[in-house]
Structure formats: C-alpha cells, structure tokens
Amino acid sequence: MASSEGQACQSCGKPINRSDDFGTNADGSKSSDYCNYCFKSGNFTYPNMTMEQMIEIAASLMVTLTSMSENESKEKAKTSIPKLKRWKK
Numbered sequence: 001m002a003s004s005e006g007q008a009c010q011s012c013g014k015p016i017n018r019s020d021d022f023g024t025n026a027d028g029s030k031s032s033d034y035c036n037y038c039f040k041s042g043n044f045t046y047p048n049m050t051m052e053q054m055i056e057i058a059a060s061l062m063v064t065l066t067s068m069s070e071n072e073s074k075e076k077a078k079t080s081i082p083k084l085k086r087w088k089k
Contacts, residue, residue, distance in 0.1 A: 009035035010085035011044065012058055013077075033085055044086075051087045 006017035010033040016022055022030040026042025038045055055077045062073035081087055 008084075009033070009038055011035070011038035011087075012054060013080050013084060014038075014061075038086075051081060054087070055081045 006015055008014065009016055012035060014035045014037065016035045019030065021035055023034040023036050023039030024041055025031050031039050058081055059073040059077040062068050062076060063070055068076070
C-alpha cells in the first residue's frame with residue numbers, strides 16, 4: 001500500500017509521508033516504522049490484533065480509498081501485510 005514517494009507503516013501498510021502520519025515512541029519521538037493509527041506512546045494501539053484482522057482492515061481501506069475491487073484489495077493485502085515488520089515471523 002505504500003507509495004513510491006515515501007515509506008509505509010510496518011503494521012498496516014499505510015503510506016506515511018508527512019510528519020503527522022508517524023506514530024510516537026514512548027519518549028514522544030516519532031516512530032520510524034509505524035503510523036499514527038497503529039502506534040502511540042511506544043505501544044501498538046491494538047496489541048491483540050491478529051494479522052488476519054489487519055488484512056481485513058487494510059483490504060477494506062483499499063476499497064474505500066482506491067479504485068480496487070474487493071477481490072483485488074484482499075489479494076494485495078494478503079501478499080503485502082505478511083511482509084511487514086510487525087507480522088514477519
């Protein structure tokens with residue numbers, strides 16, 4: 001889901017290009033890996049979320065924010081989310 005101009009959240013794949021898009025570490029500094037929706041004050045906002053739940057959320061957002069179909073967005077999320085830092089095993 002990342003754009004070629006910037007980086008992507010390593011939890012949800014959302015592009016994080018502006019300073020306001022970055023989450024925060026425990027010391028208040030900006031996280032270099034996670035967006036403001038996924039990471040606040042050094043913690044994941046939904047620590048018990050599964051990768052499968054994140055795939056569903058990301059796919060739904062892609063349908064809303066792009067011209068992708070539900071099937072296309074689900075396939076893209078299934079291939080991209082498992083590669084992100086938070087979900088890699």
